[in-house]
Structures are given as C-alpha cells and as structure tokens.
Amino acid sequence: MQWIASGFLFVRGTTAYHRLDPRVRLAISLSIFSISLVSQSIIFLSAMIAITVGIVVFAKIVRRFAKSMVFTAIISLIAFGLNYYFAPASPHQAVVFGIRLFAVISSTSLFFMTTTPDELEQVMKWLHLPPDFIMIFVIAIRFVPVLMLDALQIMDAQRARGLEFDKGNFIKRLRNMIPVIIPLIAVALNRSLDLAEAMDSRAYGATKRPTSLYKLSLAKRDYFTLAILVAGLGIGIYLTLFVSIF
Amino acid sequence: MQALKKVDDLTNVVVSFDAVDFSHPNGTVALRDVSLKIERSELVAILGTNGAGKSTLVRHINGLLKPTHGKVAVFGQDTRSATSAQLSRQVGIVFQNPNNQLFAQSVRKEIEFGLRNFGLPDNVIEDRIKWALDTFSLGDYAERSPIELSGGEKKRLCIALVLAWDPSVLILDEPTVGQDSEQKEKLADIIRELISERKNVILVTHDVEFIWPLQPRSVLMANGSIIADGPAQQVLARPDIAEKSSVFVPQLVDFSIIHGWSSPFPPTPEAAERKLRGV
Amino acid sequence: MESIIPSSFDDDFSKNLSKSDVVRIQNLTFQYYGSTSPVLKDVNLNVAEKEIVLIVGHSGSGKSTLLRAINGLIPHQHNGEYTGDVVVDGLSVSRTNMSELALRVGYIFQNPENQIFMFSVERDVGFGLENLGLQREEIRERVNWAMGLLKIQDLALRAPHELSDGQKQRVAIAGVIAMRPKILILDEPTSLLDPFTARELVDLVLKIREDLGMTVLIVEHRLDLVAKISDRMVVMDGGRVVLEGSPRDVLSKADVSRFGVTVPAIVNLAKRLGLPGKDLPIDPPELETRLRTSRLS
Numbered sequence: 001m002q003w004i005a006s007g008f009l010f011v012r013g014t015t016a017y018h019r020l021d022p023r024v025r026l027a028i029s030l031s032i033f034s035i036s037l038v039s040q041s042i043i044f045l046s047a048m049i050a051i052t053v054g055i056v057v058f059a060k061i062v063r064r065f066a067k068s069m070v071f072t073a074i075i076s077l078i079a080f081g082l083n084y085y086f087a088p089a090s091p092h093q094a095v096v097f098g099i100r101l102f103a104v105i106s107s108t109s110l111f112f113m114t115t116t117p118d119e120l121e122q123v124m125k126w127l128h129l130p131p132d133f134i135m136i137f138v139i140a141i142r143f144v145p146v147l148m149l150d151a152l153q154i155m156d157a158q159r160a161r162g163l164e165f166d167k168g169n170f171i172k173r174l175r176n177m178i179p180v181i182i183p184l185i186a187v188a189l190n191r192s193l194d195l196a197e198a199m200d201s202r203a204y205g206a207t208k209r210p211t212s213l214y215k216l217s218l219a220k221r222d223y224f225t226l227a228i229l230v231a232g233l234g235i236g237i238y239l240t241l242f243v244s245i246f
Numbered sequence: 247m248q249a250l251k252k253v254d255d256l257t258n259v260v261v262s263f264d265a266v267d268f269s270h271p272n273g274t275v276a277l278r279d280v281s282l283k284i285e286r287s288e289l290v291a292i293l294g295t296n297g298a299g300k301s302t303l304v305r306h307i308n309g310l311l312k313p314t315h316g317k318v319a320v321f322g323q324d325t326r327s328a329t330s331a332q333l334s335r336q337v338g339i340v341f342q343n344p345n346n347q348l349f350a351q352s353v354r355k356e357i358e359f360g361l362r363n364f365g366l367p368d369n370v371i372e373d374r375i376k377w378a379l380d381t382f383s384l385g386d387y388a389e390r391s392p393i394e395l396s397g398g399e400k401k402r403l404c405i406a407l408v409l410a411w412d413p414s415v416l417i418l419d420e421p422t423v424g425q426d427s428e429q430k431e432k433l434a435d436i437i438r439e440l441i442s443e444r445k446n447v448i449l450v451t452h453d454v455e456f457i458w459p460l461q462p463r464s465v466l467m468a469n470g471s472i473i474a475d476g477p478a479q480q481v482l483a484r485p486d487i488a489e490k491s492s493v494f495v496p497q498l499v500d501f502s503i504i505h506g507w508s509s510p511f512p513p514t515p516e517a518a519e520r521k522l523r524g525v
Numbered sequence: 526m527e528s529i530i531p532s533s534f535d536d537d538f539s540k541n542l543s544k545s546d547v548v549r550i551q552n553l554t555f556q557y558y559g560s561t562s563p564v565l566k567d568v569n570l571n572v573a574e575k576e577i578v579l580i581v582g583h584s585g586s587g588k589s590t591l592l593r594a595i596n597g598l599i600p601h602q603h604n605g606e607y608t609g610d611v612v613v614d615g616l617s618v619s620r621t622n623m624s625e626l627a628l629r630v631g632y633i634f635q636n637p638e639n640q641i642f643m644f645s646v647e648r649d650v651g652f653g654l655e656n657l658g659l660q661r662e663e664i665r666e667r668v669n670w671a672m673g674l675l676k677i678q679d680l681a682l683r684a685p686h687e688l689s690d691g692q693k694q695r696v697a698i699a700g701v702i703a704m705r706p707k708i709l710i711l712d713e714p715t716s717l718l719d720p721f722t723a724r725e726l727v728d729l730v731l732k733i734r735e736d737l738g739m740t741v742l743i744v745e746h747r748l749d750l751v752a753k754i755s756d757r758m759v760v761m762d763g764g765r766v767v768l769e770g771s772p773r774d775v776l777s778k779a780d781v782s783r784f785g786v787t788v789p790a791i792v793n794l795a796k797r798l799g800l801p802g803k804d805l806p807i808d809p810p811e812l813e814t815r816l817r818t819s820r821l822s
Contacts, residue, residue, distance in 0.1 A: 191638075206627070
C-alpha cells in the first residue's frame with residue numbers, strides 16, 4: 001500500500017526547487033494543473049507533462065515520482081481505453097483524456113512531493129482556510145505514521161493469539177483483517193478523544209484567526225520564478241489563441 | 247493449524263538464544279550477540295531502558311521477530327522454522343496495551359478466539375473458557391463487550407485469554423504500568439502459581455519494587471546487549487550495573503547496603519523487620 | 526480495622542487555608558450522562574499557591590475526573606450532572622470558557638503521543654500560543670524560553686515520531702509551560718517512563734515549582750518517586766476524598782494500600798518497626814538515620 005501513498009508523502013528536500021516559497025510551488029503546480037484541465041491539444045498536454053518531469057528531475061525526486069507514476073500511468077491507460085471503447089469515432093479525444101489525467105495527477109503529485117506538511121499548513125493558513133479544516137488535515141497527516149505503527153502492533157498481538165495472516169484463501173484472509181481493523185478503529189478513536197481534550201486544554205478556538213510561529217515570505221528567487229511562470233503562461237495563452245495547431 | 251511438536255518432558259531448556267543479532271529493516275541494531283538459556287519453571291525478569299532491546303528480545307521468543315544472525319530455539323525448535331502463530335501455542339505474550347487486541351463481540355468470544363485459532367476441540371474450548379472466566383473473575387462480564395471493561399479489567403482479560411490456551415511460557419510486557427496495588431498483588435499470585443506448575447514466566451519490566459519480592463532471575467540489558475544475568479540478589483543489588491540499564495536498586499537493597507548488611511538482602515519488608523529485630 | 530482519618534488532622538494543612546488558594550473545590554459532585562452513579566461525590570479540596578499536591582487512589586476512584594474538573598474539561602467538554610463549585614485563580618470553572626482557563630491551568634495528559642499535534646517540536650510548543658493569537662515575536666520568545674527550560678532546544682526541528690517517550694513528554698510540558706499557567710496538572714506522568722527518566726521528571730517538577738512558582742497537582746501511582754517532594758497527599762476512593770495530609774502523616778496513620786496505593790517498601794518496613802508518624806521515613810537514608818537515633822537495631 002505504501003507505494004501508492006508515497007506519491008503524496010513528504011520529505012524534506014534540499015534542492016533549489018524545495019527552497020522556493022511553497023506558494024510559488026503551488027502556483028506552478030496549479031498552473032500546470034489548470035492548463036492540463038482545459039487544453040485540448042495533445043502537444044500542450046505533453047508539454048505540461050514534460051515540464052512536470054523536468055521539474056521532478058531538477059528537484060531530484062525521480063525515484064519516488066516514478067514509483068507512484070506507474071500507478072497513475074495505469075489509470076491513464078484505463079481512462080484512455082474506456083474512452084476509446086465508448087467513443088471509437090474520436091480517438092483523439094480518448095488520447096487527450098488519458099494524457100490529461102496523467103498530467104493532472106502528476107502535477108498534483110509534484111506539489112505534494114516537494115512540500116512538507118508544515119509548509120502545506122502554512123499555505124492553508126495564508127489562504128485563510130477555516131482553522132478547523134486545517135487542523136483536520138494537520139492531525140490526519142501527523143498521525144498517519146502513528147496509526148501505521150498501531151496497525152503493525154495490532155497485527156503482532158493477533159499473531160500471538162494464533163492468527164495466521166498468510167494462510168487461507170482470499171475470503172479467509174479478508175476475514176482475518178477484522179481482528180485488526182476493529183482494534184485499529186478503537187485505538188484511532190481513543191487517540192482522537194485524547195487529542196480533543198488536549199486541544200481544548202491548549203486554548204484551541206480561543207480566537208478565530210490563530211497566528212503563526214513561522215512566516216511565509218517571498219525571496220528574490222521566488223519573484224524570479226513567478227516572473228518565468230507568468231511569462232510561460234503568457235506564451236501559452238498566445239499560442240492557444242493565435243497559433244492554429246494548438 | 248498444525249500443533250507444534252509435542253513438548254518433550256525431558257527437555258529442560260525451554261528457550262535458548264545463541265549469539266543472536268537483530269537489526270531492523272532500516273538498519274538500526276536492536277540486539278547484539280545475545281546468548282541466553284532459560285530452563286523450565288524459571289521466573290525471569292528482563293530489565294533495561296526503553297530502547298535497550300527488552301521488547302525486541304521477547305518478541306523473538308514467540309517468533310514475531312526472527313534473528314538476523316544466530317539462532318533462537320523454543321523447546322528445541324528453531325523459531326525460523328515455525329510461524330509466530332505456531333510458536334504462540336507454547337509461548338503466550340500479554341502485551342502492554344490491551345486495546346491493541348480486543349475486538350470480539352463479547353468477553354466469551356474474545357477468549358474463544360485464540361482457542362479456535364489453535365485448533366483445539368470444541369469441548370476443550372468450552373472448558374477453557376469456563377476456566378478463564380472463573381479464575382479471573384470475569385464471569386459477570388461473559389456476554390458483555392470487552393470495550394465496556396475498565397482498564398484494569400481489560401488487562402485481566404488479556405492475561406486470562408492467553409492462559410486459556412495454557413502456554414508453557416508466559417511473557418508479560420510491562421504488566422504493572424498503571425496498575426494499583428491490588429491488581430499487582432493478584433498478578434504476583436498468578437506468577438507464583440504458574441511457576442509452581444513448572445511453567446515459565448518472563449517479565450519485561452522496570453518495576454524493580456514489584457519483582458524484588460519474587461526474587462527472579464534477572465537479566466539486565468543496555469544498548470541491545472545483556473550486561474548482567476543472574477539471581478536477583480546478585481544482579482539487582484549492584485548500583486553500578488543497575489545504573490547502566492537505567493534501573494534503581496530496590497529500596498530494601500538500598501537500605502541494606504546503607505545499614506551495612508551483606509547479601510542475602512531481605513526480599514520483603516517482613517524479612518527486613520525480622521532481621522532488624524534479630525529474630 | 527483502621528478508621529478513616531478526618532480531613533484536617535494536620536496542623537500545617539489548616540495554615541494553608543488562610544494562604545491564597547489557587548484552587549477551591551466545594552461540594553463537587555459529578556455524574557456523566559448515561560452513567561448510573563456519580564464519579565465524584567461531594568468533593569471538597571483547597572490547594573494553596575505553590576503547593577505540590579499528590580492525588581492517589583484506585584483506578585476508577587475519580588482522580589482523573591477531579592483533575593479534569595479543575596482545568597474545565599469537565600463540564601465544558603464532558604457533559605453530565607454537575608453540582609458544587611470549582612474556583613480556579615478566582616474564576617468559576619463552570620462559568621469560564623476553556624480558553625480562559627487554559628491560561629491558568631496547564632494539563633499534561635498521560636499519553637504524550639496524543640498531545641503533540643504539529644510536525645515539528647518548536648511548532649508544537651507554540652501551538653497554544655498560536656491559538657491565543659499572540660504576536661509572532663512573542664511566540665518565538667516564549668517557545669525558545671520553554672524549550673530552554675525543558676532542555677529540548679536541540680530537538681526544535683525534529684518530527685514527533687523521531688522522539689522517545691521521555692522527549693515527547695518534555696515537548697508536551699514545554700508547550701503547556703509556554704502558556705505560563707499558574708497551575709500545572711500532571712496525569713500519571715511517569716507511567717511510560719523508565720525509572721531514570723521518571724526521576725528526572727520529578728526533579729523537573731520541583732524546579733518548576735521553585736523557579737516558576739507554579740502550583741502542581743500530580744496523579745501518580747509511584748509513591749517512591751513523588752511522595753518525598755509532595756507537600757500534601759490526597760487519597761480518593763469511590764469518588765470521595767478519604768484521606769488528606771502530608772504524605773508522611775497519611776502514610777503513617779493509615780493503611781493506604783487498601784485504597785489501591787502501592788506503599789513503598791521502606792514505609793512498610795518503618796511502620797512495622799513502629800516508628801512514630803510525624804517524620805515517617807520514606808526512603809532508605811531516612812530510615813537509617815531514624816534507626817540510629819532511636820537505637821532500634
């Protein structure tokens with residue numbers, strides 16, 4: 001399961017791309033995402049993917065990206081296949097659909113793979129998203145490794161009661177997950193009850209707009225990158241409107 | 247579920263560790279060159295800091311972990327040639343957190359779970375469930391959901407359900423954490439009972455005050471190695487060694503040393519009183 | 526058959542009543558909705574400024590519930606029938622919201638994992654301050670101060686899952702102290718710690734009282750660690766306060782083991798030897814000194 005999730009996991013990278021303000025990285029991914037969403041041009045879409053891959057190389061996250069893109073590629077192929085199956089008269093559309101899906105998912109992955117949860121939380125705060133919503137997100141990510149560990153411990157505890165996870169047919173194996181899932185839910189619920197108490201005890205909700213220890217501020221490289229982004233968008237729009245092949 | 251090979255009455259060595267190393271998948275070394283032999287009806291306490299390797303060590307005994315180098319054998323069987331579920335038939339572990347395993351609709355079904363997994367016949371299962379409910383005063387809760395029980399009751403249930411399948415070795419991981427004095431008393435009684443039945447009990451704990459009256463064989467660990475192994479009178483009574491594994495000497499030992507007594511140190515306040523009064 | 530000692534047989538205790546009390550609990554009775562009996566029954570308790578109060582008793586005796594009634598989780602987060610009054614630093618708990626109370630009462634829960642929210646230590650220490658809407662500079666200052674006090678500056682950028690239990694607990698304590706409450710509540714703080722780390726924690730608690738002037742309430746089973754530093758011990762049973770006084774007095778005059786309290790071996794021994802109560806020895810050096818002076822051995 002981990003390799004699917006690893007497309008959206010965080011790692012503190014050290015490349016220049018990682019050092020950009022997360023809002024700029026968001027803008028970049030968002031731009032690629034939006035263009036991919038509206039474009040009908042296979043060339044444009046391919047260019048979007050190429051740009052994404054280029055940034056991936058620059059940010060030195062090729063391995064992780066590749067791992068999760070296998071899954072995405074499969075989905076895109078299925079999308080293409082389904083589209084083609086139901087509308088065999090327009091293969092162009094089917095290809096567009098498939099590539100678009102890939103472009104959209106990969107640009108999203110790019111953002112999440114180069115952004116730490118801390119930065120994500122700061123961007124959300126900057127966007128003035130409701131504090132409760134941000135908190136849900138923060139706690140969810142914070143406790144993913146914790147719950148994974150809980151699950152492993154629960155599995156060990158049930159093995160110690162004679163439960164064999166690796167034996168039996170598919171149905172049996174599925175049923176064997178019940179003694180894992182139920183305690184896991186119980187443990188997760190207990191954790192959330194504890195968290196609720198701790199949050200209130202630390203004045204959560206005291207003000208409508210909590211302040212922040214960290215501050216996002218744009219540096220020269222951010223302005224420079226934004227300039228390139230705007231220029232790129234400008235060229236893109238020009239090409240779309242005025243050049244026929246796009 | 248095939249049974250383990252029949253427990254040989256002539257085998258006296260129940261658990262053996264032979265130059266065992268263990269590293270986690272991410273590379274951290276958790277056990278270094280651990281060698282240990284535990285014989286029938288021994289009571290063994292394993293002490294050390296969090297992270298010293300105590301929990302890792304005992305998880306090798308029921309096969310949850312397999313050594314990276316060296317060999318671990320239970321009743322003569324190499325743990326690598328059996329699954330953890332198979333080994334658990336003879337080696338029961340009661341983990342620290344009961345919430346990590348309770349899931350059934352009733353206390354009765356909870357006890358039944360392990361018994362079914364080990365393939366015991368129906369009439370035996372019935373008997374063992376009854377035994378567990380009676381022995382651990384859980385009869386009133388038999389049809390209730392385990393979730394409704396208090397923390398102490400859940401812990402009791404966890405011990406009950408493991409002893410239900412009558413393993414020859416019982417491992418208790420930090421059994422006294424959060425327990426009040428009555429619960430600890432009952433636990434000490436259970437431990438003594440099991441030893442008198444020629445079973446083995448292995449306690450992973452920091453609670454020297456709890457184990458001192460039981461006078462177990464004491465194994466001290468630090469940084470993945472065993473730094474001391476011997477009778478409680480020798481091992482727990484050495485402040486210098488105790489410090490290395492982040493354990494204090496029991497109060498009665500501390501007092502004995504200050505008072506000028508030499509080994510053997512009194513295991514209980516009653517014994518200390520008699521010694522002071524010259525009885 | 527031992528009789529239950531009345532609440533204030535201790536002279537020092539009555540003196541405390543006249544000092545400024547940071548906590549006044551009067552006739553507090555509380556029953557959770559849907560529960561068949563009250564978990565707190567007519568509890569009366571006063572805590573003076575800078576006192577270290579140890580609360581002990583069976584699991585289920587109401588100890589943790591009492592703590593929650595002091596910081597406001599009861600009645601604000603947990604609903605039930607609530608009668609009586611709890612006044613903390615002059616404020617009525619039932620009539621003051623949790624954020625206000627959080628400025629006066631800090632609560633360290635039993636499980637350190639479930640009270641760390643953020644992805645980095647320093648961020649978590651600042652969590653409460655961010656919630657209070659303090660300015661960034663002030664947050665930074667307080668966070669650095671709290672981390673310094675708890676000696677966790679080196680861990681500032683680490684993620685919670687990289688920390689040991691003892692470290693996580695320090696982070697939780699730092700986060701609470703950064704809010705500069707008057708009262709610090711610790712709910713079974715040593716249960717997950719090894720003895721050495723537990724002792725460090727106890728020293729820390731003392732330091733917090735000395736250097737910061739905080740009042741401390743601890744629920745703890747390990748008497749051998751905390752009895753010595755506590756000014757007062759409160760024994761609870763079935764939702765009531767049954768015994769109260771200095772730890773030595775309570776331990777010498779009553780058999781607290783029937784209330785689920787684990788009596789330290791030395792105390793047990795001292796009582797068997799019939800050593801009189803006022804300065805009951807509670808650790809080995811004290812017993813030895815006592816024996817020498819009374820020439821028993």
